[in-house]
Amino acid sequence: MAAAAGPSILVVWVAALLFFFVPLAASVMELSSRHPEEGGIYVWTLEAFGEFSGFVSAWTYWMSNLPYFSGVLYFGAASALFAFGARGRGLAASPGYYVAFAVVWLAIITLLNIRGVDAGKWLNNVSALGGLLPLAVLIALAAAMYWRFGAATHITLNSLVPHWTLNNAVFWSSVFFAFGGVEAGSAMGDEIQNPRRVIPLAILLGGSVLAIGYIAGTGALLVALPSDAVGGPDGFVNGIHLMSARLGIGWLLAPVALFVGLNAVGGAAAYLSSTSRLPFVAGIHHCLPPAFGKIHPRYRTPWVAIGVYGLAGMVVTLLGQAGTNVRGAYEVLVSMGIISYFVPYVFLFAAMIRLQNRPAGPEVRRVPGGKPVAIVLGVVGLASTAITIFLSAVPADDEPNKVLAIVKVVGGTAAMLGSGAAVFAFSRWKTRRNTRYSSKET
Numbered sequence: 270m271a272a273a274a275g276p277s278i279l280v281v282w283v284a285a286l287l288f289f290f291v292p293l294a295a296s297v298m299e300l301s302s303r304h305p306e307e308g309g310i311y312v313w314t315l316e317a318f319g320e321f322s323g324f325v326s327a328w329t330y331w332m333s334n335l336p337y338f339s340g341v342l343y344f345g346a347a348s349a350l351f352a353f354g355a356r357g358r359g360l361a362a363s364p365g366y367y368v369a370f371a372v373v374w375l376a377i378i379t380l381l382n383i384r385g386v387d388a389g390k391w392l393n394n395v396s397a398l399g400g401l402l403p404l405a406v407l408i409a410l411a412a413a414m415y416w417r418f419g420a421a422t423h424i425t426l427n428s429l430v431p432h433w434t435l436n437n438a439v440f441w442s443s444v445f446f447a448f449g450g451v452e453a454g455s456a457m458g459d460e461i462q463n464p465r466r467v468i469p470l471a472i473l474l475g476g477s478v479l480a481i482g483y484i485a486g487t488g489a490l491l492v493a494l495p496s497d498a499v500g501g502p503d504g505f506v507n508g509i510h511l512m513s514a515r516l517g518i519g520w521l522l523a524p525v526a527l528f529v530g531l532n533a534v535g536g537a538a539a540y541l542s543s544t545s546r547l548p549f550v551a552g553i554h555h556c557l558p559p560a561f562g563k564i565h566p567r568y569r570t571p572w573v574a575i576g577v578y579g580l581a582g583m584v585v586t587l588l589g590q591a592g593t594n595v596r597g598a599y600e601v602l603v604s605m606g607i608i609s610y611f612v613p614y615v616f617l618f619a620a621m622i623r624l625q626n627r628p629a630g631p632e633v634r635r636v637p638g639g640k641p642v643a644i645v646l647g648v649v650g651l652a653s654t655a656i657t658i659f660l661s662a663v664p665a666d667d668e669p670n671k672v673l674a675i676v677k678v679v680g681g682t683a684a685m686l687g688s689g690a691a692v693f694a695f696s697r698w699k700t701r702r703n704t705r706y707s708s709k710e711t
Contacts (some may be wrong), residue, residue, distance in 0.1 A: 396535020
């Protein structure tokens with residue numbers, strides 16, 4: 270979808286890298302070093318602003334992945350169809366196929382994670398190949414296309430200048446969204462050996478892969494194909510399809526398409542396994558019903574938190590598809606995911622700024638430059654987050670029912686925040702009531 274926007278999107282990728290990812294990576298590095306325990310963003314916000322803010326940040330982060338699950342699985346479903354030729358492509362506009370793909374895989378991912386990290390991590394690890402191999406193939410095919418046929422898109426200094434239109438600006442929010450996620454692993458802090466060392470290294474390596482992959486992958490598609498040849502949830506694999514066919518190696522399409530589909534499944538699995546720890550920790554702290562803090566007697570996993578999470582993702586898939594076509598559902602799911610996902614980043618960057626007033630021990634890995642640089646990075650990240658949230662609420666020009674799309678995105682986000690506040694209030698009331706009863710009995 271980035272390549273479909275033309276050469277100027279390369280500049281937007283760089284802007285997202287500098288003004289969102291760099292502040293995010295620096296903040297996560299320092300916050301995870303200050304508070305490396307299980308809970309991640311929940312613990313950081315709790316330490317900075319108190320229990321209610323901590324719960325709201327965890328609730329929105331937890332809930333934000335519900336539309337993300339179905340959105341990334343829609344991408345995987347569209348990509349996998351290319352492996353089955355014309356017969357498979359016949360399902361490209363079938364909502365039933367996309368819903369079934371997302372629901373079935375969410376069920377499998379949920380069950381694997383209930384069995385434990387050892388049972389679920391193989392899916393994450395194998396699926397990583399589904400990102401790296403197709404990307405390498407894409408860049409190699411683009412190089413071959415350029416060598417044989419020349420550049421399909423002529424990139425000039427003028428074409429690299431982003432043109433401000435509302436529709437372009439809305440899409441830019443998706444580009445910023447693509448750099449999120451490096452904070453997820455910190456939610457499993459107690460399950461990471463030496464988190465103060467491992468998390469910064471993971472951020473460095475993962476961030477390098479993200480930056481190279483997004484910018485080089487977009488550039489490769491631009492060089493090899495006209496911008497109108499790619500776009501939508503099947504744009505990446507469609508680009509592979511067009512290039513491999515023109516180069517006479519059409520057999521390459523099927524395995525690449527399956528790898529891309531597998532990578533989408535792995536993305537959903539990785540987020541479900543990490544962020545399901547947030548309601549688990551909230552259950553232990555009595556901010557959610559105590560059942561969320563239960564451990565499975567055999568598998569030793571937070572099975573209630575994981576099971577409820579997976580089931581909720583299936584429900585959001587069904588609601589996101591209602592009343593729209595496949596492309597519209599995909600864009601609504603992405604928009605819902607961006608807004609609800611970026612709300613916790615408001616807390617994260619604000620916590621980064623607030624906690625600079627607290628001393629840090631010698632074991633804490635600080636941002637280079639100390640407190641002044643940390644505050645500047647927090648402010649830059651906070652501003653990027655606020656702009657992204659605003660732009661994500663605007664529907665695309667080709668959305669057939671713009672009012673319904675806005676209602677789904679804004680109304681769904683408001684309902685999510687309101688439900689979180691209600692759950693927190695109810696849990697606190699129930700805890701106080703139980704405490705009073707216990708005191709009376711004593």
